[in-house]
Amino acid sequence: MLRRLMSFLPRLWANWITLLGSVVTTLSAFAIIIFAVLASFSTRSNPYSGIFAIVFLMLFIVGLLIIPVGFVVERIQQKRATASGVVHERDVIIKAFMAAVSNQRARRLMLFVGALTAVNVILISVGGVRAISYMDTPEFCGAACHTPMEPEWTAYHRSPHQKVQCVDCHIGPGAGALVEAKLNGMHQLFGVIFNNYHRPVPAPVAHMRANTETCEGCHARERFLGDSARLFPHYKPTKENTPAFNVMINHIGGLDTRTGKFTGIHSHLAPNHTVTYEYLDEKRTQIGKITVMEDGKVKTEYVLPGEEGKAKPLGTRSMECTDCHNRPTHKFDGTARQAVDKAMWNGELDSKQPYLAKVATEVLEKANIPREQADSFFRTEVLAAYGALDAKPVEADMNLAIAAITKIYARNVFPKMNVTWNTYPDRIGHYTEKDDELVGCLRCHDGKHEATLANGKTKKMDKSCDLCHATVESGVAPEKFEDPVKQMVGIPLD
Template identity: 25%
Template sequence: MPQWRLFRKYDLSKTEDRLKAIIVVSGLVLAAFLLTAGAVKTTMSPEFCGKCHVMAPEYTTWKASSHLNIACTDCHIKPGLGNLIVHKMSAVKELYLYFTGTYDRPIQMSHDLEDEICMSCHSVNRGFTPSGDLIIPHDKHAARDVKCVECHSGVAHGNIVARELTKDGKYEVWTAEFGKKQMTKDYSEPKMNTCLDCHINPKKYGVKNVDGVTQACEACHTQISMPPDHKVADFGTSHGKLAAQNLDYCNKCHSYSLEAKDILLDDPVARYARGNVFCYECHQKRPEGHGDKWRMTHKKGVTGGDVSGCLICHNNEKPTPQHKAVPTYCIKCHGQQGEGTEPGDDGKQDGSSSSGKTTFKKYHPSGWRTYHPTIVKEKGASNEGCWNCHETNHCADCHTNKL
């Protein structure tokens, strides 16, 4: 074969020719090694990543980040020669996808960065310098297996994929200036909203064997403490009155968790509470005062038809996800006729409300206690009947001593 002509002039039976052949082969191997090493080094540079137009969002945000002096591969390839080799082999597939235009859009990692990558530079044993009066016990978070990226996901790229900024594929807009705008502290630094969300529901963030963490201000701040008016015994149920008097007072501290501003409600307090994660996460839980008999006794808490307090969490009509309301809604019981019954109390509104004032039509007419067993026997107490409004243990209130 023509490519082997170089070796035909060597007589490998001769020592001199064998040495020459060894030198030539060694030179070729060395050249191949140097070329490969050079290619690996070149492809590991951030500038190489930046030459690909589809990587412009990632490259420009990295250039504006605190990780500017950290190469892409330092974070995106696990430590070790074996991991480097595996990565470079998989990169061949990425080249194929790129040149055939079949790569996924938007470009995003298929997995979160593991802590060992972060810990190759950082350590929970060294001192941290969080800004302001913050208390950040990283060692306690690490002990509970809270992953670094749970808090610091925006440190290098400002969460541009989660914010859907790369979804449209318009890579030409990703100039250095545009990338810098996406790396302000609002997008790159941990959000207090994430802190509170994890403290309220640790399992959502993969924390095991912990049901909840303190939400006290002084647990995370050295110069902020709970206001005196928050320390009253019934604040959990009475704080709504304070909010109604001055919503700006609440917003001074809780604006950090205000996310949704398009809640379609007339009441500004209800609109704020449903759009604020701090309020919403708590309001989704059943209050202590809503006991087993609450369905039948809740009317005692409605004075003069004022249900404004109820409508902070509940809708009058069946809610949609955009309403940020709990599943139980007023007209589920008040706005429909009970199975086998006739409407009672004619002339009253049918579950309608205005300015927080609501009156409801009753569908159990006079004498219902006497003849309801007949209806139950005929129709049954199904989820579409009695159980649609009543608790399943409601019958026992009267029948316990007779059954």
């Protein structure tokens, strides 16, 4: 048996085609075994290991197919050789091989070379897997291509998803998605090399993976979130930075297990229910026809009266998580005013310093300078702004304020990428500094889109203030809140 196997081996090496086939088969077999072992040790599925396993499996099969081709070629050659009376090189090789195998030293040498090759293959594969899992890390996505990803990379570190890998939202599981992403990635790589890419990187992302494969891998849409209180701190541009806080109770809803129905804001996602919309611009700000489907049938169709057919829609989408949660991570601060409100609320800017809300907002709105020059720019501008006012912080507080303003600028404005205040607006609410702008929810809930119902009556998209939330406080200083309200929004009781 062993002898027969041994005599088969040199046949594999007798011509280069069979040799190629056997090398390819052996190496890919090794790789497949190693991937299988490593995969059984790793805790999370890596989309890259899937694709590599497939590639090696294909190589394995190709190798197996090449070997018989080699045999056929060889048989033809041998026939010719026998006809012309020449000793075929195969027979020479077989003879030499058998002689070598019968020599103990040569046998050991062959074993040694064989073992070393196996070690090599293991090392290369482990290294490959390492490289592959590195490609999966946020460091690779965010930091390796520094300039284009700098805004997202910076904002990512301040988000609730800072431990979620970029690929978990951007690629999702499965080899198919990965191939698509990598092909796209090649294009982007050339973009970076030749300094030819969009600044800013366009949002929304045109071919984002379906949220059922990304967000819903971690979040169940059925989860009932009910009503939830939210605090919105604002400071007026006065000497006292007068606080004017809002508290809203958002009717988030979800699957109400008592009634078995989806309620509230998350009812857009009830399983038998889809909301599709036509968008008229790339940013999906202008919304055309909105269709509500129930159990696969059109239930209600909203159009803008008088506008039908005027603008050609760029596309149609079914609403999913990211149509509202478009900034679940790499979340910027919005406008300069919103950034100052947040910083003052979390203590980065000291609300006891006179006019700080006003001055900080003004200098931040005005700044359009390289990030490296921010510190000296804000020093000059802040001092100048206070020169015209009747009160200013003492020097130490002034320095703290300037440092904080510089930091706020650095996490929101990226001139190299043309990213500045509100380049990437959040669609979760409807915040705007101009009343006539339709943003976020109000793109659809505009009180203008209109449906004609079966009974001939018309119905407008609901814009009423109590559809989505209840107002608890409006423009009030937090000290004036009732204790339960303070507790709901996390303000310490005194």
